[in-house]
Every structure is written in C-alpha cells, then in structure tokens.
Amino acid sequence: MLRLNKVSKYYQLNKSFISPLRKKIKAVDSVCLEIKSGETLGLVGESGCGKSTLARIILKLIAPSAGEIYFQDQEITDLSENQFRALRQKIQIVFQDPYSSLSPRLTVKKIISEPLQAFKQKKVLIAQRVKELLINVGLNPEYENRLPHQLSGGERQRVGIARALATNPELLILDEAVSSLDLSTQAQVLNLLKDLQSKYKLTYLFIAHNLDVVRYISDHVAVMYKGRIVEQAGVNQLYENPSHPYTKILLNSMPSFEKKLLLNKNQSAILEKQILPLDNQGCCFYAQCNKAQAQCAEEKPELNQIKLGHWLSCFKPKEI
Amino acid sequence: MEKLLEVKNLTTCFVPEGREIPLVDNVSFFINKNSVLGFVGESGCGKTMTALSLTNLLPGKNCKIISGEINFKHQTINQIKEKDLKQIRGKEITYIFQEPATCLNPVLNIKEQLAEVARLYRPEIKPEQTNQFLIKQLEQVGISMPAEKLLAFPHQLSGGEKQRVMIAMSMIPRPALLIADEPTTALDVTIQAQILLLLDKLKRETGVAILFISHDLNVIAELSDYIAVMYAGQIVEFAQAKKLLANPRHPYTQGLFECLPKKEHNQQNKLKAIIGEVPKSGNFPEGCRFHPRCPVKFDKCAQAMPPLFKLNPDQEVRCWLCSD
Numbered sequence: 001m002l003r004l005n006k007v008s009k010y011y012q013l014n015k016s017f018i019s020p021l022r023k024k025i026k027a028v029d030s031v032c033l034e035i036k037s038g039e040t041l042g043l044v045g046e047s048g049c050g051k052s053t054l055a056r057i058i059l060k061l062i063a064p065s066a067g068e069i070y071f072q073d074q075e076i077t078d079l080s081e082n083q084f085r086a087l088r089q090k091i092q093i094v095f096q097d098p099y100s101s102l103s104p105r106l107t108v109k110k111i112i113s114e115p116l117q118a119f120k121q122k123k124v125l126i127a128q129r130v131k132e133l134l135i136n137v138g139l140n141p142e143y144e145n146r147l148p149h150q151l152s153g154g155e156r157q158r159v160g161i162a163r164a165l166a167t168n169p170e171l172l173i174l175d176e177a178v179s180s181l182d183l184s185t186q187a188q189v190l191n192l193l194k195d196l197q198s199k200y201k202l203t204y205l206f207i208a209h210n211l212d213v214v215r216y217i218s219d220h221v222a223v224m225y226k227g228r229i230v231e232q233a234g235v236n237q238l239y240e241n242p243s244h245p246y247t248k249i250l251l252n253s254m255p256s257f258e259k260k261l262l263l264n265k266n267q268s269a270i271l272e273k274q275i276l277p278l279d280n281q282g283c284c285f286y287a288q289c290n291k292a293q294a295q296c297a298e299e300k301p302e303l304n305q306i307k308l309g310h311w312l313s314c315f316k317p318k319e320i
Numbered sequence: 321m322e323k324l325l326e327v328k329n330l331t332t333c334f335v336p337e338g339r340e341i342p343l344v345d346n347v348s349f350f351i352n353k354n355s356v357l358g359f360v361g362e363s364g365c366g367k368t369m370t371a372l373s374l375t376n377l378l379p380g381k382n383c384k385i386i387s388g389e390i391n392f393k394h395q396t397i398n399q400i401k402e403k404d405l406k407q408i409r410g411k412e413i414t415y416i417f418q419e420p421a422t423c424l425n426p427v428l429n430i431k432e433q434l435a436e437v438a439r440l441y442r443p444e445i446k447p448e449q450t451n452q453f454l455i456k457q458l459e460q461v462g463i464s465m466p467a468e469k470l471l472a473f474p475h476q477l478s479g480g481e482k483q484r485v486m487i488a489m490s491m492i493p494r495p496a497l498l499i500a501d502e503p504t505t506a507l508d509v510t511i512q513a514q515i516l517l518l519l520d521k522l523k524r525e526t527g528v529a530i531l532f533i534s535h536d537l538n539v540i541a542e543l544s545d546y547i548a549v550m551y552a553g554q555i556v557e558f559a560q561a562k563k564l565l566a567n568p569r570h571p572y573t574q575g576l577f578e579c580l581p582k583k584e585h586n587q588q589n590k591l592k593a594i595i596g597e598v599p600k601s602g603n604f605p606e607g608c609r610f611h612p613r614c615p616v617k618f619d620k621c622a623q624a625m626p627p628l629f630k631l632n633p634d635q636e637v638r639c640w641l642c643s644d
Contacts, residue, residue, distance in 0.1 A: 046508035046510065046511075047508055152598075155597070182362035182363055183576055184362060184575065184576065184593060184594035185598075187593035188595075190581070190593075209508065212581045213581055215581060216581030216591065217581075249510060250509060252513075253510045254509060254538070255512070255513070255538040255539045256538050256541065256542070257538065257541045257565055259542050261516060261517070261542050262520055
C-alpha cells in the first residue's frame with residue numbers, strides 16, 4: 001500500500017552571529033517503512049521524535065528533503081498538487097485533539113461534507129452520504145445539525161473519523177487519535193476503528209505513545225527515536241523479543257498492575273535527554289545506550305533484517 | 321497505621337446565582353502516614369476539585385465547600401482561619417501539578433524560585449547556606465549537574481527536569497502530605513517511569529504521604545497503597561490497592577479494568593468498552609450515577625443512590641449489588 005524509501009526531512013537553522021554555519025536539524029532521518037494493504041502499522045516514540053512530521057510527509061503536507069514515497073506502487077514524491085489531488089481522497093488523517101481539529105462555527109454536517117464538496121460530489125448525494133457516515137461511526141444521524149461544542153470528546157473524535165472516511169480512503173493516518181480521550185471512550189473508539197477496518201478493508205498508520213493501545217490495534221510496530229526507525233517487527237515479536245536497547249527501555253518503562261516498574265528499578269534507567277550534537281555521525285541512541293561502543297559514536301547502524309519481518313538498527317543486537 | 325488526613329462527607333459545589341451544582345459529593349477517605357492514596361477517574365469526575373478543596377484552593381468565589389470535615393493532624397482545617405491555613409498550605413501540604421511548564425515563572429531562574437520557598441518555609445537555613453542547600457535538593461530529585469541547572473531558566477530545562485524542579489520545590493518545606501495532580505500525564509513514558517521511581521524514593525526516604533491523582537490506572541497501580549475510584553463527583557470504590565486490583569467490585573471499576581488493552585486482546589478478542597459517556601456535573605442521573613451505563617443494573621439503581629457499603633475493613637463500594 002505505502003512504501004517509504006529513505007525519507008528524510010531536514011530543517012535548516014538560521015544563520016546567526018554565534019553559529020555562522022547553517023546547521024541542519026534532522027526531524028526525520030532516512031526512514032524506510034512499508035505498510036501492507038489492510039494492515040495496521042503502529043508508530044511509537046517519544047514526543048519530538050518525528051512521528052507527526054512523518055505523517056505530514058506521507059500526506060504531502062510537507063515536502064521531504066530526500067527519499068521517495070510510493071503509494072500503491074506509484075511514486076508520489078514529486079507529483080504536483082494537481083496530479084496528487086486524485087490520490088488525496090485515498091489518504092486521510094484523523095488528528096489528536098478533537099477540540100481544535102473541528103471548526104467551532106460549522107455544523108457536523110458541514111464538517112463532514114466539506115471533503116465531499118472539494119471532490120465535487122452532487123448535493124443530494126452528499127446529504128445522504130453524511131447520514132450514512134454518521135451511522136457508520138456510531139452517531140445518531142440527527143447530530144448533523146449540531147455544532148462541535150454540543151458534542152463530547154468521544155463524539156467529536158467520531159466526527160473527525162467520519163470526515164476522514166467521507167472520501168472512501170484506503171489509507172488512514174491516525175495521529176494520536178485516541179490519546180486525548182477518557183479511558184472508557186478510548187475503548188469505544190478503538191473498537192470502532194477495528195470494526196471500520198474490517199468493514200472497509202482500511203489500512204492504518206496508527207501513531208501513538210501508549211504502548212498498550214498500539215499493541216491492541218497494530219499488526220506491525222515501528223519504534224522511532226530521534227527521527228530514525230530503530231526497530232520494526234510484528235506486534236508479538238516486538239513485545240516479546242524487543243531487540244533494540246531503546247525498545248527495551250520503552251517497554252520496561254510501562255507502568256502496570258503487577259508493579260513491574262517499581263519492582264525492577266534499575267531497568268528503566270534511561271538518562272535525561274542528552275543533547276546530541278547536530279552533526280552526530282553515529283547511532284542516534286548511543287549517548288544513552290549502556291552498551292555503546294566506539295563504533296556506535298562514529299557510524300550510523302543501518303536498518304537490517306535480523307529475522308523474517310524483524311528489522312533492527314543496532315550494531316550488536318546479540319550482545320544486548 | 322496512623323491516619324494523617326481524614327476527610328468526612330466533603331461536598332464542594334459550584335454555586336452560580338443561588339443554584340448548587342455539586343462537583344464533589346459526599347466524599348470520604350483517609351490517607352495514612354507515609355502511604356500513597358491513588359485517586360483515579362475520568363476527566364470531570366471531581367478528582368482535582370477534591371484535591372483543591374483540601375486546602376481551600378478552589379477557583380473563584382462561586383466554588384464553595386458546602387459541608388464536611390477535613391481533619392489533618394488533629395485539626396479540622398476547613399474550619400480554621402485563612403491565616404492559620406496558610407501555615408498548613410504550602411508547608412504541611414504541598415502540590416505538584418500536571419504542566420510543570422506553566423507552574424514555573426519563565427522570567428526567574430530556578431534558584432530564585434526555589435530560594436523563595438526556602439526563605440518562607442525553612443527560616444533556619446541562613447542566606448549564605450541557601451546555595452548549598454538548593455544544590456542538595458536538586459541532587460535529591462535526580463537532576464544532573466545541579467549547580468549549573470540552578471542558574472538555568474525554565475525554558476532551558478526539559479519537561480522531565482521541570483517536573484523534578486517542581487518536586488524539589490514541593491519537598492523543600494518538608495511536607496507531611498504531597499498532592500500530585502496528574503504529575504506525569506504530560507511526560508513521555510520513559511520520563512514518567514523516572515518520576516514515578518523518584519516519588520517512590522522520596523516517600524521511603526522522607527516519610528511523606530502522597531495523594532496521587534491520575535486517570536491512568538496503570539500508573540495508580542504502580543504507586544498506590546490505597547485507591548479511590550471516582551465517578552461523577554463521588555467515590556464509588558475505596559479500597560486497599562491489592563484488594564481493589566485483584567478483585568474490583570464496583571461495575572465502573574470493573575469496566576475501567578476491561579477498557580485497558582492487555583496482552584490477550586487481539587483482532588478477534590475485542591475490548592469491552594463501557595457504553596455511553598461520562599455525565600457532566602449538574603446533569604447527573606437520579607439514583608446511582610453510573611446506572612445508565614451499567615451492564616448489571618436493576619430497578620433499584622434508577623430509584624435510589626446507593627451508600628458506600630463496607631465489604632471488609634479495607635474495601636468500600638457504592639453499589640446496590642454489594643448491599644448484603
């Protein structure tokens with residue numbers, strides 16, 4: 001469905017008196033990803049690691065600095081806006097905050113029909129489609145005349161999902177779509193997403209920081225750290241046999257009913273974020289890795305397949 | 321175990337123009353010395369309002385404690401004068417909040433902000449010793465290079481470091497009770513783990529009791545000795561953590577547990593979600609407030625509000641099913 005080949009996004013810092021050389025920030029650094037049709041890829045990582053930037057690159061909301069993006073075997077990296085327009089219907093996004101992603105001055109009906117109007121559908125069909133979409137996401141069709149402030153958080157997120165589904169997309173990017181919801185509503189929306197996926201054969205890119213939620217919804221999981229994918233594997237493989245030191249720390253940091261965190265104290269001993277030099281040549285994690293060697297500071301490890309379907313970017317997977 | 325704080329039938333209302341909208345309704349709980357009470361519930365259930373009621377930090381004139389008793393160290397602190405309360409608030413009972421970034425003053429460096437607290441609540445520390453003392457405090461909360469960080473401004477610190485500074489600040493007066501209101505919600509998982517470990521360490525080393533508020537059941541489970549589950553302004557279950565986690569009795573608590581994605585859930589095995597939405601304050605249903613969403617409700621639930629039934633000395637549940 002979607003393939004990314006060494007996609008990068010660099011931001012240049014302005015020249016300043018102190019640093020006359022232009023420095024680059026690597027927000028996304030040669031990311032390779034593949035999502036198969038009908039599957040869910042979970043993307044996890046801490047805030048600022050480039051998850052959302054990656055989502056925006058796939059949507060072509062920002063242009064990548066390097067690399068290629070293929071959507072259904074068609075390269076879309078250099079398509080002009082006009083050429084890409086037809087494909088836009090097929091890639092949609094649901095945002096994190098249902099409060100700021102819905103215009104407070106539009107009714108639910110207008111919000112959902114906007115993408116349909118943009119693709120020039122007939123008015124009669126639109127009205128019918130809006131009702132159908134509302135039913136599909138589990139809302140009362142009478143809600144179409146309401147304004148966002150008359151809805152609860154969960155209902156708003158359902159409207160956001162309905163809007164994304166309006167154009168019959170094939171790939172749906174869910175950028176922290178359930179993170180701001182209450183626990184009971186979160187479970188409802190997660191189940192809704194699963195139902196919709198099997199009903200419409202949707203492909204999801206599910207971006208989140210909650211590892212339990214990602215485990216529940218994903219088929220494959222990619223772990224991102226400082227702009228790079230450090231590990232990618234099938235969901236059970238990743239959670240049972242994490243191989244990258246960062247993945248291990250992430251999994252060990254999860255609080256749980258069994259008090260795993262407080263019982264194995266030293267395991268989650270990740271240091272405070274150390275700032276890597278911007279021209280860092282080595283592994284993005286070496287400053288915090290307790291198994292780091294000289295090689296790690298000098299060379300970037302490539303993302304290699306260590307087992308069928310298990311990709312890892314680390315020099316010494318076995319010793320760790 | 322000796323009780324440090326005991327709250328009896330606390331009711332806090334929002335009272336705009338003569339109306340009374342309960343935000344915290346008839347809440348009773350206690351915190352033992354040097355233990356952690358976890359408050360868990362969804363947004364708008366009254367967790368934060370309960371915490372703010374304790375030292376009368378309620379926002380605006382329209383929020384008032386209507387009835388109830390808050391006993392702290394043998395004093396009923398909701399009935400004493402503001403002047404006396406000031407000796408307790410900020411000194412005996414301190415707070416840390418969710419957003420460390422908004423709690424620190426952006427135009428003062430860390431040293432000035434911490435020194436102010438030390439000057440107010442630790443007068444025995446002489447001005448020339450303050451620097452040394454503050455460095456030690458920062459060390460205690462696990463900040464690396466404390467001497468340099470002391471001179472930093474809040475924007476120069478990471479989110480985790482800011483929260484550590486907040487914790488250091490709240491520990492300077494040597495409080496008996498630390499109220500932590502969603503202290504890790506804005507942080508990454510790895511940083512959250514560090515903060516939880518830090519709070520656990522402080523509890524063991526200084527003997528402070530912690531009221532830990534969170535919407536995340538897993539976080540609450542890690543830290544708490546007792547757990548109070550709140551729903552729609554009321555405590556629906558209050559129990560020793562072990563008992564509650566092993567055997568939740570209120571249908572809402574059970575429902576929350578089932579909403580957590582676990583290992584065994586997969587494509588075929590779906591989550592059991594609680595139906596409906598959390599009611600808004602002022603719009604609570606008659607009878608048991610959970611009954612419209614409850615999978616095991618019966619006639620009585622819609623008619624009368626269940627009291628808290630004591631199942632055993634360490635578990636209280638607000639559900640008619642537990643009445644016998």
